Amino acid sequence: MTTFLDIILMDGYGYHVWSVLLIFLILLFINIFWVSQRLKKLLSDHKDLVD
């Protein structure tokens, strides 16, 4: 019977595939985070200017 662990580990090289997926998600997060931080700074600068 195929268990969840079998699916995750695949034929023993599953961690290679998952590590690539993880790198992809980290790079995606960095890109989105950068945008949100820059927008946050822009808004706080504008708020300081208005105040």
Next chain:
Amino acid sequence: MNRSNVFIAWSMKMGSPPGFFNWSTKWCFFIGLLSFLVLTVGLFWGIFYAPTDYKQGDVYRIIFMHVPAAILSQSILLLMASFGFILIVWRAKIAGMFVRAAAPVGASFTLLALLSGSIWGHPTWGTWWVWDARLTSTLLLFFIYTAIIGLYSSTDNKITADRSISLLSIVGIAIIPIIKKSVDWWQTLHQPSTFSLTSSPSMSYEMYLPLAICVVGFYLLFIYILLLRLRVEILYRERDTSWVKDYLNQRIG
């Protein structure tokens, strides 16, 4: 109004920062959602349901991220060079912002292609890295992106910076045919191109179809991240204009 006039009017609207910003407000969420759905289907299909490769086993599933990232790493530079050309010839301000916003995204996808290739290479080639023509030329592409990002940051004059990075993007596209043809021109460990416009796919359709879906998903994701970056870039550059001040006032309530 005839078609060419409609196109010119649309181009003028898209070429102006407020016009583009308003247009992207409507489309950004939709493109983000679509990229998420397409990528989820493609990756889920590729990782869990596509058949196992008879030679490489399951490790070949890295292809569903590696190939789209590699395709995008080259497409983004081509797109940047096109917009760089538009900036230099027609001096459209938005084109410079596009080049600036796309460079870090291009660098991210190139880094993903390099790292995923390295992780894939370890079990299949027995090494993390070789100074192979395809790998080395892709590494050079990554350096071109970092040079573009560095060059932009090195000057405070954004008009000069835009023109400089546009010029570097145009010069930089010389690397694209070298990357593309590296597997044909030199003896390499890297396999020949997976996607070809002139021949039928070399893999079974059960593998090719999720790969094609992943490529579409990666393109949509690129458009989404680019729109997010471009919107912030527009707000930064135009922060002294009344329309941006109104927008920011609305955001801070």
